[in-house]
Amino acid sequence: MEDDFGKALRQTADLMEKELPEFLPQNEGLEQQLYKAMRYAVLSGGKRMRALLVIQAADLFSVPRMHSVRVAAALEMIHSYSLIHDDLPCMDDDDLRRGQPTVHKKFDEATAVLAGDALQSLAFEILSDPLTHPLAEVRIALVSRLARALGAKGMAGGQTMDMYASSKDIDIVTITRLQQLKTGALITFACEAGGVLGHASPPQAQALKAFSHDLGLAFQITDDILDAEGTPEEMGKATGKDAAAGKVTFVTLMGLEEAKVHAAMLADQAVSHLDLFGPKADLLRQAAAFTVKRRT
């Protein structure tokens, strides 16, 4: 039976499937190859977990959905861009994503690079639009946080560490920092953005940040567990790649069982930061539990 969280996740996914196409350009000009690739990447499903985090964090402050949905859309553009570029032959060289050919397989490499580039720009275009929030101060705060989350001290820096760190460099401290940059920075942005939209007080903002840090790490450890345990059929993408590549992950460093214990502990710890929000934060609490229980 579907629980409250399952229902919220499905409703968010439905909402995003409806809203996302509105932001994506469509035309019949010579640049249509780019437009098709952007739509293909963004509208190919996905759990929309990041969108849910933005919307649920904003709901804590009763932010109108018309605002939080736009920030969620911007973040989904960024998430798609990062997947497109990470899948490139010169990076992780993946052929499948969510059971479908990756963008450079469906189109070609140049289109994949350009579609990722244009999706990054589109996210900033969405955030800077007055429809996202009437106050320029709020919009620029969102832009500033997103830009930092993406850059050399965020996602791009984390991806570089992931590409170039040799296994001997990586211990548990290093991989934690790597993942906080590579995947954590965007999850933190998702949760913090809700607070920015809702004019969170400093303790509220701090609580969301602490929640997002533990959640992001629990999420990544679970990804490593799923790569080690899952089948390609379940996951819609290649699995066992980390082990095949001799890659250091939380699983290789901690062992499968300890990784599971650690992820569960982090999810509990994430929940504990939400006390000051009372029952309003129940869906975010369930999101933390889902993060470590999911099978894909």
Next chain:
Amino acid sequence: MEDDFGKALRQTADLMEKELPEFLPQNEGLEQQLYKAMRYAVLSGGKRMRALLVIQAADLFSVPRMHSVRVAAALEMIHSYSLIHDDLPCMDDDDLRRGQPTVHKKFDEATAVLAGDALQSLAFEILSDPLTHPLAEVRIALVSRLARALGAKGMAGGQTMDMYASSKDIDIVTITRLQQLKTGALITFACEAGGVLGHASPPQAQALKAFSHDLGLAFQITDDILDAEGTPEEMGKATGKDAAAGKVTFVTLMGLEEAKVHAAMLADQAVSHLDLFGPKADLLRQAAAFTVKRRT
């Protein structure tokens, strides 16, 4: 003998060489490969023509240099990002840029993709910082314009047209639109940004926009002329590539002599839009003349 404009261009280049390193991250962590590539790309010289346009347009309104230099820096980050990605093997596949190995040659393809990605983010980070302008309204206006100039209806769209349009599709109308997206959008941003920083009146903003449209086109036609006429030694990059690739350019469509006449006419037309600024716009007028007279 160096004229006023030559001096202004040299001073701008010197200023940017001094300022740009301040914005570029540096550390010794595992992500240092990314930081090195970003610095290599951005600090490799270049005419800094876009920086000059931002600063000179802002000077029309007596905008403090501490603000216009930051917008100029953001634009140079974007210009570097676009060159890194355009040079990739899957795009134009260039080995040399300003007489030096391109980023993917000096480092590797993954680093080149990530350095471009991180430089795009860095530009938005710079623009969103209160040091760029104390008013959030001004900063968000800059972000919004830059995001649109970069995206599917700007630079990325133009680059896609350039990659996928077959020669039979391209006439003078199409190539003009292609170039207005691919290179024109950023040049327009440069000129308009000065007006945004300086709270330009609608007629002033319109004049800068009209100037930038003609200038951008004159710039691109001149690029095509230089590709047809220049030697690799003069240009610091491969030349004659357009012809070798059977590529349609303004030169193949118009012939060399008519292309030169057209570029000169556009430069004159660009200048005519600046009348309302009086002698204060002399350096921008000279920039238009330089655009078509330059040899690199």
